[in-house]
Amino acid sequence: MTEKPTYEELVKKIWELEHVENKFKRAEEALQESEGRYRAVVEDMPVLICSFLPGGEIAFVNNAYCEYFGKTFEELVGTNFLSLIPESEQKAVMDNISGLKVESPTQSHEHKVITPNGERRWQSWTNRALFDEQGKAVGYQSIGMDITVRKQAEEALRQERNRAQKLLDIAGVMFVAIDAKGEVTHVNQKGSAVLGYEQKEILGQNWFDNFIPVSIKDQTNEVFNRLMAGEIEPIEYYENPVLTKIGEERIIAWHNTILKDDEGNIIGTLSSGEDITKRKRAEEALRQSKERLHSIVNNAVVGIYQVTHEGKFLLVNLRLAQMFGFKSPEEFLASVKNINQLYVEPKERPSILEKINARGFLDGAEIQFRNRDGQIILTRVSVRVFQDEKRGNIYEGVMADITRYSQ
Numbered sequence: 001m002t003e004k005p006t007y008e009e010l011v012k013k014i015w016e017l018e019h020v021e022n023k024f025k026r027a028e029e030a031l032q033e034s035e036g037r038y039r040a041v042v043e044d045m046p047v048l049i050c051s052f053l054p055g056g057e058i059a060f061v062n063n064a065y066c067e068y069f070g071k072t073f074e075e076l077v078g079t080n081f082l083s084l085i086p087e088s089e090q091k092a093v094m095d096n097i098s099g100l101k102v103e104s105p106t107q108s109h110e111h112k113v114i115t116p117n118g119e120r121r122w123q124s125w126t127n128r129a130l131f132d133e134q135g136k137a138v139g140y141q142s143i144g145m146d147i148t149v150r151k152q153a154e155e156a157l158r159q160e161r162n163r164a165q166k167l168l169d170i171a172g173v174m175f176v177a178i179d180a181k182g183e184v185t186h187v188n189q190k191g192s193a194v195l196g197y198e199q200k201e202i203l204g205q206n207w208f209d210n211f212i213p214v215s216i217k218d219q220t221n222e223v224f225n226r227l228m229a230g231e232i233e234p235i236e237y238y239e240n241p242v243l244t245k246i247g248e249e250r251i252i253a254w255h256n257t258i259l260k261d262d263e264g265n266i267i268g269t270l271s272s273g274e275d276i277t278k279r280k281r282a283e284e285a286l287r288q289s290k291e292r293l294h295s296i297v298n299n300a301v302v303g304i305y306q307v308t309h310e311g312k313f314l315l316v317n318l319r320l321a322q323m324f325g326f327k328s329p330e331e332f333l334a335s336v337k338n339i340n341q342l343y344v345e346p347k348e349r350p351s352i353l354e355k356i357n358a359r360g361f362l363d364g365a366e367i368q369f370r371n372r373d374g375q376i377i378l379t380r381v382s383v384r385v386f387q388d389e390k391r392g393n394i395y396e397g398v399m400a401d402i403t404r405y406s407q
Contacts, residue, residue: 048123048144054137056080056094068146070116084113086120097140100129110147122151174252174275177259178207179268180228182221186270194252194275196245213243227258228266234258239276250277298329303379303399308391309353311338323379323401325372335372344368344376356385356395366402378403 048068051060061076069076069084082090089111096109108126115121125144129137174191178184187195187202195202195211205211208221220240226232234256241249252273259268297304303320307313313333321332324342340346348367356362361384371377383397 048142048146050081050142050144052081052140052142054098054139056082059139068115069113086112086114097127097129098137100127100137100140102131102135105129105131110151121146121148123147174273175270176207176273177268177270178224180266182206182208182224184211185268191273194244194250194273195242196248201245211242213241213249216240224269227269230266234269242273250275251280252276303401304397305399306394306396307339309393309395311340311349313339314391314394320399323371323377323399324369342369344370353395356383357393360385376403377401 046064048065049060049062050058050065052058058077058079058081061073066073066076082093085093093109093111096107100107106126106128108124110122110124112120113123123144124147125142127140127142130139130141132138172190174194175186175188176184176191177186184202184205184207187199189199192199192202202211208217208224212220223232227234236257237253237255239251239253241251244250253276254271254273256269256271258266259270261267297315297317300317300319303323304315304317305313305320306315313336316329316332318329321327321329324332324336326332326335336342340349343349345368352362352365352367361382363382365381365383367379367381368376369379378401380400380402381397383395385393385395388394
C-alpha cells in the first residue's frame with residue numbers, strides 16, 4: 001500500500017502547484033499584453049492589412065481595410081476577397097498569389113477593386129505566403145494601399161504626352177508676340193494649347209488683361225510699359241504664371257527679345273515660353289515627399305539604417321540611435337564610425353554579408369550588438385542590398401531590439 005502523505009507534504013505540494021499556476025498566469029498575461037500591443041499597431045496603421053486562406057477566404061482585416069470597403073470586421077471575415085475585385089482581374093490576382101514558393105514567398109502586384117458605391121479604384125498589394133513544414137501554403141498575409149491618384153496621374157501624364165507630341169511636330173514651345181499697346185499680334189498652336197484658347201480668341205486681346213493673373217498684372221504691365229519706353233533693358237529669361245481659359249495658372253519659363261522697326265523704334269516683344277508647371281509641381285511634390293519620408297523614417301518604432309560594405313553608416317533614424325544609447329542620429333553618426341564597433345562578435349559580419357549578397361536580402365536574423373554602455377542587446381535584423389554607382393553595395397536594414405523577449 002502507498003503511504004498517505006503527511007500534512008506537511010500536502011501543504012508543500014499545494015504550494016508548488018500554486019506557484020506553477022501563478023507562473024502560467026503571468027506568462028499568459030504577458031502574452032495577452034504582447035498580442036494587444038501588436039493588434040493595436042496593426043489596427044492603427046493607415047495601410048490595408050488582410051490575412052486570408054489559400055482559397056481566398058478572409059481570416060483577418062484591420063480597421064483601415066474595413067473603412068475602405070465600408071464593411072465591418074464581421075461582414076468581411078469568412079468572405080472571399082475576390083468578391084471585391086472585378087471578375088476580369090480575379091484570375092491574374094490568384095495566379096500571382098498561387099505562384100509564391102518557399103524560396104520566394106513575397107510578391108507585389110496592382111489591381112482594381114470595387115468600392116461599395118460601385119467605383120473602381122486601384123490598389124497595390126504586397127503578399128507573403130505562409131508555409132507548413134511540408135512547404136504547403138497555409139495562408140497569406142498582405143499589406144495594401146490605394147494608388148488610384150497615382151494611376152490617374154500616370155494616365156493623365158500619358159494622355160498629355162500624346163497631345164504634346166502632336167504639337168511638338170509643329171513647335172516645341174509657345175511663341176507670343178505683343179505690340180507696344182500690349183495686344184497679342186501672334187501666337188502659335190503651342191501657345192494656344194497652353195492657354196486653352198483658339199488662336200482667333202487670343203489675337204488682338206490685351207495680354208495683361210486676359211492672360212496674366214490679377215495678383216501680378218499691374219506689376220508686369222508696368223515693367224512692360226517701361227520696357228517699351230526704353231527705360232529698362234529686357235530680361236532675357238524669367239518665369240511667371242499665365243492664366244488659362246479655365247482660370248488655371250500655368251508657370252512659364254520665358255526667353256524674350258525686343259522687336260524694333262526699321263528706324264530702331266521699339267514696337268513690341270517676341271517671347272518663347274516653355275510650360276514648366278509639371279516640373280515645378282514635381283519639385284514641390286518631391287520636396288514634400290522627402291519631408292514625409294524623413295518624418296516616417298525618423299518616427300518609426302524600429303531602427304532603420306543604411307551602411308556601406310565597409311561598414312560606414314550613411315543613415316540611421318532616431319529609434320536606432322536610441323537603441324544604442326544615443327540621443328540623436330547625429331550623435332550616433334559622430335560616435336560610431338563603423339558598424340563593426342557594435343558587433344559583439346565582429347567576425348560574424350563577413351558571413352552575414354555573404355548571405356545577403358547571395359540572396360539580395362536577409363530576413364529576421366538575430367544578431368548581438370553592444371550599446372554605448374557596453375551592454376549586449378539582442379536584435380532581429382532584416383536587410384536588403386542595392387547597388388550605388390559611387391559607393392558600391394549599400395545595405396539597408398530594419399532592426400528591432402528583442403532583448404527583453406529573449407530573457
